[in-house]
Amino acid sequence: MDIIQLLPDHVANQIAAGEVVQRPASVVKELLENAIDAGASQIKLIIKDAGKTLVQVIDDGAGMSVTDARLCFERHATSKIKSAEDLFQLHTKGFRGEALASIAAIAHVELRTKTENAEVGTSIKMEGSEVISQEVVATPKGTSIAVKNLFYNIPARRNFLKSNPVETRHIIDEFHRVALAHPSVGFVMLNNGAEVFHLPISSLRQRIVHVFGAKTNEKLVPVQETTEIVSISGFVLKPEFAKKSRGEQYFFVNDRFIKSGYLHHSVLSAFEGLLRDSAQPGYFLFLKVDPKTIDINIHPTKTEVKFEDEHALYAMLRSSVKHSLGQFSVAPVLDFERDKNLDTPYEHQKKSPNMPNIEVDRNFNPFQEEGRQQKNIHFPFQREKTPSWESLYSGLEKEHKVTFSDSETQLDTMEFESEELTGFLFNEEDSKAITFQLHTKYILTPIKNAFLVIHQQLAHERILYEELLRNITVKEAVSQQLLFPLELGFSKKEVVLLEEYKEQLQDTGFVFESFSKELITISGIPVNVNDSEIKAILDQLISDLQNELPDAGYSQNDLMVKSMAKSLAIKTGTPLTKDQQEHLVNSLFACKEPSVSPTNRATFVTIPLGDLDRKFV
Numbered sequence: 001m002d003i004i005q006l007l008p009d010h011v012a013n014q015i016a017a018g019e020v021v022q023r024p025a026s027v028v029k030e031l032l033e034n035a036i037d038a039g040a041s042q043i044k045l046i047i048k049d050a051g052k053t054l055v056q057v058i059d060d061g062a063g064m065s066v067t068d069a070r071l072c073f074e075r076h077a078t079s080k081i082k083s084a085e086d087l088f089q090l091h092t093k094g095f096r097g098e099a100l101a102s103i104a105a106i107a108h109v110e111l112r113t114k115t116e117n118a119e120v121g122t123s124i125k126m127e128g129s130e131v132i133s134q135e136v137v138a139t140p141k142g143t144s145i146a147v148k149n150l151f152y153n154i155p156a157r158r159n160f161l162k163s164n165p166v167e168t169r170h171i172i173d174e175f176h177r178v179a180l181a182h183p184s185v186g187f188v189m190l191n192n193g194a195e196v197f198h199l200p201i202s203s204l205r206q207r208i209v210h211v212f213g214a215k216t217n218e219k220l221v222p223v224q225e226t227t228e229i230v231s232i233s234g235f236v237l238k239p240e241f242a243k244k245s246r247g248e249q250y251f252f253v254n255d256r257f258i259k260s261g262y263l264h265h266s267v268l269s270a271f272e273g274l275l276r277d278s279a280q281p282g283y284f285l286f287l288k289v290d291p292k293t294i295d296i297n298i299h300p301t302k303t304e305v306k307f308e309d310e311h312a313l314y315a316m317l318r319s320s321v322k323h324s325l326g327q328f329s330v331a332p333v334l335d336f337e338r339d340k341n342l343d344t345p346y347e348h349q350k351k352s353p354n355m356p357n358i359e360v361d362r363n364f365n366p367f368q369e370e371g372r373q374q375k376n377i378h379f380p381f382q383r384e385k386t387p388s389w390e391s392l393y394s395g396l397e398k399e400h401k402v403t404f405s406d407s408e409t410q411l412d413t414m415e416f417e418s419e420e421l422t423g424f425l426f427n428e429e430d431s432k433a434i435t436f437q438l439h440t441k442y443i444l445t446p447i448k449n450a451f452l453v454i455h456q457q458l459a460h461e462r463i464l465y466e467e468l469l470r471n472i473t474v475k476e477a478v479s480q481q482l483l484f485p486l487e488l489g490f491s492k493k494e495v496v497l498l499e500e501y502k503e504q505l506q507d508t509g510f511v512f513e514s515f516s517k518e519l520i521t522i523s524g525i526p527v528n529v530n531d532s533e534i535k536a537i538l539d540q541l542i543s544d545l546q547n548e549l550p551d552a553g554y555s556q557n558d559l560m561v562k563s564m565a566k567s568l569a570i571k572t573g574t575p576l577t578k579d580q581q582e583h584l585v586n587s588l589f590a591c592k593e594p595s596v597s598p599t600n601r602a603t604f605v606t607i608p609l610g611d612l613d614r615k616f617v
């Protein structure tokens with residue numbers, strides 16, 4: 001009796017999907033790449049619920065004919081290669097003809113597309129590999145593909161997905177990779193209705209800066225070299241900006257993002273002698289090689305590439321990076337055409353919280369009419385280095401000193417920055433803020449014709465939130481080295497969760513020595529934080545991450561920083577000295593949004609004297 005059967009298409013597709021679509025980010029990658037292959041000049045990515053509910057990509061590329069629109073969901077249906085030979089001439093991202101078939105097998109898909117010359121477009125709805133409707137529609141040239149309810153028919157897969165912040169981070173990673181590879185294409189990304197990236201068509205330098213922030217501009221050292229077998233271009237980050245953790249490390253081969261330990265090693269060796277121990281160089285390097293000489297067919301998700309002449313490539317990459325670094329240290333100004341367009345600040349997030357109706361005139365100084373003098377603001381709760389600690393330190397030799405003095409300079413600049421930000425609200429001795437603490441909960445302070453009632457805990461949350469967010473955004477957090485590393489016990493699951501946030505935590509100043517099954521060893525912690533508080537902070541973070549605070553918004557950083565601000569803030573019930581009260585008030589009004597806490601509660605209320613007066617008539 002014969003027992004072998006051919007699998008029905010939808011089953012075969014579902015199996016194939018297991019390889020192609022691991023998570024929402026895989027859908028993002030496939031759709032973005034299709035849009036690029038279609039020659040789009042503007043691409044919009046729309047995400048809802050970390051892609052679990054919706055991933056949509058809209059492009060203004062070539063579009064599809066009616067027949068193609070129907071065919072594109074068939075397995076091995078592709079317009080990109082026709083014969084085996086074409087595999088060696090690849091100029092497109094896709095070539096397998098598998099992505100749309102796979103996606104349509106495990107999600108609800110809505111396609112709308114129109115070619116330039118067609119009068120009308122086509123709309124097709126798919127569910128579990130079945131066409132459920134096909135219509136003629138009016139739609140602009142290009143293609144929109146909406147992928148809804150991913151894994152709706154594979155509950156195990158759906159349950160396997162990570163929390164929204166983690167999945168969102170994967171999506172953003174894919175988005176970055178495609179956006180960096182194609183600066184000549186404009187990108188917009190919307191996450192839960194908020195625009196998180198708006199990347200206009202630009203040069204590579206501008207694109208990098210738009211993605212990673214204005215501060216990146218000065219860090220870029222151009223690399224440019226053309227040889228017979230490869231042309232190399234792009235940027236490396238100046239060695240002094242190398243990070244402990246792998247930060248921005250991007251290789252693109254023929255505009256395709258790839259991972260290569262071998263090429264990474266080549267760049268690393270070019271930096272030899274320029275980096276401190278275990279620091280990681282940053283780079284955005286584009287390699288162009290003859291498509292004949294590479295084989296990208298070796299991995300289904302296609303981030304690994306086999307090169308024909310790896311050794312030569314290694315040597316050339318190394319020498320051109322070395323050359324650029326050398327040139328740069330001889331003549332630092334040489335290659336740096338400054339681009340004014342880049343002076344826009346990095347928009348960390350565009351979420352605008354609902355502001356209560358409180359107007360604050362930040363230039364208004366209720367305590368002093370004239371003779372403004374600046375005073376350096378030291379935040380009162382910052383842990384002071386005790387003299388004994390410092391004297392312990394001064395005995396240590398150079399190697400340690402390096403990291404220390406480094407963070408010292410950063411500390412200086414930070415203070416300088418906060419000094420700039422700080423208004424002239426409360427100044428020198430003679431005009432000290434008058435403050436009173438009430439019920440170890442509120443700080444009262446009189447201003448002209450009114451007084452403020454400040455909620456000490458919420459105010460402090462706001463201050464810490466902005467400070468941490470600033471550190472994490474500029475990635476220059478200062479950390480204090482612990483003399484004795486902390487060993488903290490967690491459950492396995494918690495360790496995994498924290499490890500996922502490792503990079504973000506490092507950006508706030510944590511230094512991790514190791515993550516083992518149920519133990520985390522920490523050798524550095526953010527300044528402002530007491531080592532006795534660390535466990536509580538991490539516990540709080542774990543619980544917030546697991547519950548995903550109700551209005552967590554999209555940003556992982558945001559969630560984490562909110563959680564940390566909450567843990568670190570001085571609590572109701574804490575008595576504060578006059579100095580601490582004054583500093584709290586000062587620091588609050590140095591904030592960008594002093595009037596609301598990170599969780600959108602008012603931090604203070606203004607009570608006009610008139611209101612009091614009226615009570616006495």
Ligand code: ADP
Binds near residue numbers: 063079
């Ligand atoms: P591949 O990209 O490997 O060819 P896909 O399943 O991703 O396979 O896509 C199948 C085909 O559908 C593509 O070859 C292309 O012809 C067409 N297609 C997919 N996305 C788009 C798009 N955004 N614009 C135009 N055509 C598209």
Ligand code: MG
Binds near residue numbers: 030094099
């Ligand atoms: Mg494709």
